[in-house]
Amino acid sequence: MSENIGDSFEIFGGGSSNGGTGSGLPFGYGNSNSALTTGQSGPWNTEYTLIANDPGSLRRVNLTFSNYNDPHEVRIFQSSLNVTYQAEIEEKLDLSEYFHPLQSFSSYQKQTFVISPDSSINLDPGDFDTTLGEVSLLMARAHYNADAVEDQRLLYWHYNSGYRNIMSDMMMLTGQVKPDASWRGWQTLPNIDEQVGYTGAATGGFVFSNPTEYPVKLTILTAS
Amino acid sequence: MATRPIICPPQPIDGFLFRKDKFVLEEDYNITNFFDFSDFQDEVISYSRSKVTLKSGKSVKISQTDIGDDNGFVKWVAVKVKYPAPKDPILYGSQTPIIPGVPTPTNGTPQVKKYIFWTYRGNTYNIGEMMILTGSKLGSTDSEKTGWNLTEDFLPYEDGGITFSNPHSDIDVKLEIIIAR
Numbered sequence: 001m002s003e004n005i006g007d008s009f010e011i012f013g014g015g016s017s018n019g020g021t022g023s024g025l026p027f028g029y030g031n032s033n034s035a036l037t038t039g040q041s042g043p044w045n046t047e048y049t050l051i052a053n054d055p056g057s058l059r060r061v062n063l064t065f066s067n068y069n070d071p072h073e074v075r076i077f078q079s080s081l082n083v084t085y086q087a088e089i090e091e092k093l094d095l096s097e098y099f100h101p102l103q104s105f106s107s108y109q110k111q112t113f114v115i116s117p118d119s120s121i122n123l124d125p126g127d128f129d130t131t132l133g134e135v136s137l138l139m140a141r142a143h144y145n146a147d148a149v150e151d152q153r154l155l156y157w158h159y160n161s162g163y164r165n166i167m168s169d170m171m172m173l174t175g176q177v178k179p180d181a182s183w184r185g186w187q188t189l190p191n192i193d194e195q196v197g198y199t200g201a202a203t204g205g206f207v208f209s210n211p212t213e214y215p216v217k218l219t220i221l222t223a224s
Numbered sequence: 225m226a227t228r229p230i231i232c233p234p235q236p237i238d239g240f241l242f243r244k245d246k247f248v249l250e251e252d253y254n255i256t257n258f259f260d261f262s263d264f265q266d267e268v269i270s271y272s273r274s275k276v277t278l279k280s281g282k283s284v285k286i287s288q289t290d291i292g293d294d295n296g297f298v299k300w301v302a303v304k305v306k307y308p309a310p311k312d313p314i315l316y317g318s319q320t321p322i323i324p325g326v327p328t329p330t331n332g333t334p335q336v337k338k339y340i341f342w343t344y345r346g347n348t349y350n351i352g353e354m355m356i357l358t359g360s361k362l363g364s365t366d367s368e369k370t371g372w373n374l375t376e377d378f379l380p381y382e383d384g385g386i387t388f389s390n391p392h393s394d395i396d397v398k399l400e401i402i403i404a405r
Contacts, residue, residue: 072268074300074404076261077245081302081356083271083404091273093302093402095242098354101335102238102251110258136352137240139247141259154360154370162347166370168299168360169266170259174352176339184339184350221247221258223240 100137100223105130105179108137108223115155115210115218123206125188128224131177134185137223138173138206145214155216156209160187167208177224188222266358268299271404276388278340278397283389288374288403296375296384300404301357303388305340307333308395333395340397343387345373351388374403 052058072085079096082089102108109126125133144153155167175185190205210216238251240258247259272291276284292298310332342351359371375384390397 072271072404074266074268074271076242076264079242079244081402083268083273083402091271091402093273093304093400095304095354097306098242098304099237100240102240102249103335108240108249139259151360151370159347159349163345165344165357166359166372168358169264170261170356170358172354172356173349174354175350176336176352178336183336184352186350219259221240 112219120209131224133189135222136177136185139221140171143217152212158207268404276399278390285387287385297371298405299359302402303355304400306398341389
């Protein structure tokens, strides 16, 4: 493109004189006349460069200039846990093989909580008497406030007074149970101290805590 | 020559399973949705996928220092455990050949034996056939680490890594793992 905008107007020069170095009116001269004369246009040179010879090359160019910053995402569809990039599935973990049978002694329950900011809930142990409180499946899904930024999309969970663990959007824990026995499942019974007058928190089972400034809706499925 | 008897397929077992983008209960041919993941997506920066054979009585420590952030923390740990499957009754017929020195194939893994252990920060837990753990992106102003620590021992957080242990003496299991940050 030409450096000049009009035939009789030039904005270069930078001299301190009122007239500048151009032949026309400079910017900021302070009168009421328009600095740009109407009805004129500068020359415009267009150069073309061949950047793709075939559709495959065109896709590469598109990735370079249009979708380069698209993120990888973890999503669940087609009965798989997928790592996707745009429309491509780059890796997947097949979930279709997972099956939790309902056996003769099995039971299940689904609970939904809204956990207030800076507060905790004890998972209701439900009715898993046949497995002495153990479950072989726990799946949890959290729904966060729309205003919660990514750093605020988290919950803490404690199990049997162990270390504090973390959960973001979902969690799935599994094990195995036996009828009328403690086996290799997850114990949901809170081990409340039997001492008379004890008013502290339960120390067993699952405790979920919301450390964020927004309420969090938490849905938990437990099954034996 | 005898004709192969016609055996009607048994009624499918009721249970929980993934169906497309949902987690459902199939019970008496009825399907009840429990979780809908169609709206679920989580942005990740890096990831890895691995397959591990875990021999009987052995342990393996999963460390993905290169996938994690500067402190080795990741947002996603998804593990599937595959146990020995039942033999195909058509292929193997009614009798299994006994070959000296070669373990005789078993008829699958009993349900109560489908478990292994995983240990994180000194705590040991159970895992059946699947585990999905998620964490959050680290806050830029929050010094607390809010993911899962998969560092090697020599890095600042030396209690990193998840150790999977196969407690069984007679079965090998296979792990399929996706880790993402």
